[in-house]
Amino acid sequence: MNQGEDRAARAALCGIAEPGDTFLNRIIDQVGAPGALNVVRTGRLPADLPAGEGEMRRLEHWRIRLRASAPEEDLAICDELGVRLVCPGDPEWPTTLDDLEAARPYALWLRGPADLRNRCLRSVALVGSRAASAYGLRVAAEMAAELAERGWTVVSGGALGIDAAAHRGALAVDGMTIAVFANGVDVPYPGGNEGLFAEMARRNLLISESPPGTPPHRLRFLVRNRVIAALSRGTVIVEAERRSGALNTAAWARKLGRSLMVVPGQVDSRSSAGCLRLLREEPDATLVTCCDEVIEVVGRIGTDLAPRPSAPVLPRDRLDQVTRAVLESFPARGAAGPAQLAAKAGIDLLTVNGKLGLLSAGGFIERTADGWRLTRAAKTRDY
Incomplete structure (x- = not known):
């Protein structure tokens, strides 16, 4: 397969379909990205690929959107902004994303100097509520800083609250942190984090499944959570309400067989209600209170053990x-x-x-x- 043709096809598919569409990934698996783009153009599926009414509607929707798409312009804008497109099979593609199987990204748009695959070899996701408490913000920042100081990459979603605190904590010690966007990597959302994103683009990495210029979309915030979980060796829920999107990331971590860790909070705190529910109901959730305990869970067996807490010597x-x-x-x-x-x-x-x-x-x-x-x-x- 021609690498340039495959890259151009994946750039086009990123612009016309929702991220991680299982039907589109089935088509790509069978006929490749250029073949999938041709299926969208013609509306003709391979004979041995069954499709229901809903899937045919999606195919027609993609065909209409393809007429207005301009993948060549997206790639040209990338050159101007210093954005690159990383595809499956590229040296920088993290193979952990393939664990998503039919929900994997078609490609990723990256902004920043860091190597994605290399930085994800030792990575931990720190996520939580946007409306975080002072306690949650402090824990997220301190834990991220200590992880980054010890060579771990902090992955989060770039949102207000816990996510931003985790990114800032890693940056404060000149460590590595990655933000996974639900919009284009050139679109600073939320606007309050614009300065944070500019600093991360200069020193670290911003990534997205959507082409440059794509505005934020409500449903894509949940969809991107699977990428956060897949890129990381484990996910820490620092603070979460009962309906927090961070619980969706926790669900993906469990589904992918990644370690799930939870920071406890006050029993009467609304901000920690989701965390406490995970600790009560999820047998695979591990309670963590510090960086050492996180590394013990995701680190090397028998080596990265947290020191046992000891009473003061009197x-x-x-x-x-x-x-x-x-x-x-x-x-x-x-x-x-x-x-x-x-x-x-x-x-x-x-x-x-x-x-x-x-x-x-x-x-x-x-x-x-x-x-x-x-x-x-x-x-x-x-x-």
């Missing part, structure tokens, strides 16, 4: 077993003599007398007229 933890036994024999209130302490601890009097000096020097006990007693500090739980 002064009494540094005492040897015998000295600690003498200390534990002290009454909570009042004083005690060496003989009383020896009897309660089950330790000989000579040893107890030696340990009393050590405990006094350490600030655990003090001498009184009636014997020895615990200091005020030693009575607290943090001493």
